[in-house]
Amino acid sequence: MSLLDVSAVALLIALFAYCFAFLGYVLSIAGRKWSNRDPKGHTSRWGKMSFGLTTVGLASHMVYFFTRWAGGGHIPVSNMYEFMTFLGMMVIVAFVVVYLIYRTPALGIFALPVAVILVAYASVFPQEVQPLIPALDSYWLKIHVTTAALGEAFFAVGFAAGLMYLLRATDFMSKTKQARKAQRGIELVxxxxxxxxxxxxxxxxxxxxxxxxxxxxxxxxxxxxxxxxxxxxxxxxxxxxxxxxxxxxxxxxxxxxxxxxxxxxxxxxxxxxxxxxxxxxxxxxxxxxxxxxxxxxxxxxxxPLGRAIHPLLDGIDPEDLDEISYRANAIGFPIFTLGALIFAMIWAHQAWSRFWGWDPKEVWALITWLFYTAYLHLRLSKGWQGSKSSWLAVIGFIVVMFTLVGVNLVIAGLHSYSGV
Known part of the structure; x- marks a missing residue:
């Protein structure tokens, strides 16, 4: 069996481990109603088991990454298949970091599906190892892409926690104009x-x-x-x-x-x-x-699906979810700044003799950075917490995904190779 065969098997094992871990996180929350004697203990036990499965999946995902690197001859982030699988791995890394800080099993119900969707989406693209085009044959590929992806991964965890906050804090029985607006927004997401x-x-x-x-x-x-x-x-x-x-x-x-x-x-x-x-x-x-x-x-x-999910989050402190969302985005922002802007501009100068060229991906990376800059400013200076902050976290990650995927649909640019 070649290294590339080992990498494919390892990625499949990781995907199954994430799926079973997700089911465990669901049972850790939904099963509290069945555990009348010790609901907290039930959540803790299932949470630990699910986190163990998550780490097994992450270890297998890393085996995929390094064996594909060794078998392919270059870091596997050079096309959409490789980048999306790497981004999925970084989402799990970000989730593990946040989980170890806050010990909130419910976060896995929303964070792990993001990673699974990214890895599954990657499978749509050609999976063969492709030789690096000249523009990518640089050590800056490792530095730029890995740090940008890690920053986006923390944004994904911030999105998951923000969506959880909205589902937990929104009054789905209220008929007021503001409540109806929030209900429709959640349903759209x-x-x-x-x-x-x-x-x-x-x-x-x-x-x-x-x-x-x-x-x-x-x-x-x-x-x-x-x-x-x-x-x-x-x-x-x-x-x-x-x-x-x-x-x-x-x-x-x-x-x-x-x-x-x-x-x-x-x-x-x-x-x-x-x-x-x-x-x-x-x-x-x-x-x-x-x-x-x-x-x-x-x-x-x-x-409505939001109203159906809302009861499952009873007992979770919405203020904790708001804090997790903010912390994840606060961690991701400087990492994204380094990877997607500073390191990217240094590499652009080496590859194309200019720091900035208004390439579509460059423009949308800047839009993403400006959005999260505004998010942190409004959070810290204007006191935007709770629903306002969570909506920004959700919208911000939608902007991230459009930057990664949507731009390739509409506009051709220097980064169009990533859509192949």
């Missing part, structure tokens, strides 16, 4: 999470069924020296039924699905990201499957 889960489930389902479609796409670039147009063709492969075909793409083969034998429309020309047509198709399918799954869950719960 839960819908976004469900859409992501549905997307991953849909991709795995179609991959398991062996579905595929292929298109030929013409690319036109201009030679900077001769000013002549260079025409190249590439094959774009879909694993989800094509509702949208690539811009100026021609059908090679499409498997019929539910009577649909060809795409319904073409991707707009203003979408310049790498494989934007395929990604837009994925977004549309994610919305369809997510809304379907949300509708099924609403039928089962027979109430």
């Amino acid at each position: 839960l819908l976004i999470v469900i859409i992501v889960i549905a997307f991953i489930s849909g991709v795995f389902g179609f991959k398991a069924a062996g579905y595929h479609a292929e298109f030929s796409k013409q690319n036109i670039t201009v030679n900077k020296d001769t000013k002549e147009e260079v025409v190249t063709k590439e094959t774009v492969r879909y694993i989800l039924p094509p509702i949208v075909k690539p811009y100026k793409g021609e059908v090679i083969s499409v498997e019929p699905f539910l009577g649909m034998k060809e795409p319904l429309f073409e991707a707009p020309s203003w979408m310049k990201g790498v494989n934007a047509g395929r990604k837009l198709n994925t977004v549309i399918w994610s919305l369809i499957l997510g809304l379907l799954l949300y509708g099924i869950l609403r039928l089962i719960a027979r109430k």
Whole structure:
């Protein structure tokens, strides 16, 4: 068995360990109602067991990381598959740090799914080890990407705690305008999470069924020296039924699905990201499957999902959740500042002879940094605590995820290789 085979098995073990740990954290909270004699002891026992599983998963995740590094010849953070699996590992590292400080098992109910979703999302991308392109062949790759990902991981834990606070502190029985606004906002955030889960489930389902479609796409670039147009063709492969075909793409083969034998429309020309047509198709399918799954869950719960989850968090001090969210974001902010801005600018100067070039990823990294700067300012100077602070933590992580994923859909830039 090669090192790359060992890494694949280790990642699978980590994923299963995180899933079982998540179930343990759920039982540590939900099971208190069944443990009439000693509910605190029940939470403590299951919390310790689940944390033990989490550390086993993290150890296995690290085995994946270092064996892939040794087998591939370079640190495995150079494409979307590798970066997302690494970010998932960093989320667990951040969770472990915060858990050891606050000893709150309920945090695992929301933090671990973030890591699982990231690792599952990574599996959508090609998993082969790819050689480094010249722009990435630098020791700054290790420094920039690892610190930026660690900062984003603490933002993810801050998001989880912030969402927990909103679910715990919001009065879902109130009919006031402010309460209804909070209820709708929470439901929207839960819908976004469900859409992501549905997307991953849909991709795995179609991959398991062996579905595929292929298109030929013409690319036109201009030679900077001769000013002549260079025409190249590439094959774009879909694993989800094509509702949208690539811009100026021609059908090679499409498997019929539910009577649909060809795409319904073409991707707009203003979408310049790498494989934007395929990604837009994925977004549309994610919305369809997510809304379907949300509708099924609403039928089962027979109430808004936020109201259904709220009773499970009874007994948890909302002030503790608010403090955890703030501390996680406060830890993540300086790390993110170093990795995503300072180290990134130093590397940019070495690679492209300039510190700043208004590349889309650079701009959105700056927007993310400014957002969390405003979050800390409002928290410390204006006294924004509780619901206001938690909403900022939730929105901030949505901005982070758009920076990581969404920018590649709409805009092409120097970081477009990360979307391959």
